[in-house]
Amino acid sequence: METKLRALEREDLPHIHQLDNERATMAFWFEEPYESLDELTSLYDKHIHDERERRFVLDADHRFAGILELVSIDYIHRTTEIQIIIDNSFRGQGLAMIAMQKGLDYAFNTLNMYKVYLYVDVDNVKGLHVYKKLGFVEEGRLRKHFFTNGKYHDSYIMGIFRNEIIAQP
Template sequence: MKIRPLEKRDLPYIYQQENSRKVMALWFQEAYTSFDELQLLYERHVLDQTERRFVVEDKDQFIGVVELMYIDGLHRHTEIQVIIHPDHQGHGYAQSAIKAGIEYAFKVLNMHKVYLYVDVDNAAAIHIYKKVGFTQEGVLRGHFFAEGKYHDSMMMGILAHEFIAN
């Protein structure tokens, strides 16, 4: 498994993910994107220095996406998001992808902290994040709306020295 920068050729896979209600509910986002809109977003964000988007692949096969969002150069922190295609879940890709994204954040971007939000009911994801070294920092009540209801969201974080020691 490896991560590489998102390319225009990956947009059909992203389009498929972004129109899956099950997948996008994990990111607390609406599953509604036209392919034209996706192409415009790609063009608009390809040079944006406050985010990095990576494709997770194994043997040249698209597995999912890991993203560093809201990269803050002053406070040296960023949010991380990962989505593994349902066909590839349960094979350790999420853990490997999150580790690769965190390593990039700390060793390449010189971040001090990486954080994420996860639905408090998503036990599988919470388990993976704790295994990698994330610590629960708090719970935001009714913070995200997805699938017709409000969800409590756990905020988790990991500091550079914690990741390096892990």
């Protein structure tokens, strides 16, 4: 399967809208599964020129397979947070690993970031497996830090430096 990251375009917004309204998916992002397409379009227009973020579509054989985002890009400290969602119909195919590798490559080799970090629910077994396999290191546990699905969840903050990447494409 040919996979690539490409810039998020306006025509991708209906796919993002669908993901953003799936309760199980958004629970992993610690967000409420509620967003109108108009609101999403407005956010897209507002952030299109924001240099502190990059939003990518994971394209698998010319089909929308998910999104990967680099947010809170800090050009002074050279850090950024990475986030990923794989569409339900593409899960279990190893695409999260491929997308994360491509996202890390972009962060380190295009943006010249020093460190990439993420937040992950301590109960997100699949996510933790991917992140650890890539070389992310648990840097701390945030106790009852995020509220989703009616309760508070602990989260790990994990980080990686360029020389710590383990898995290769």
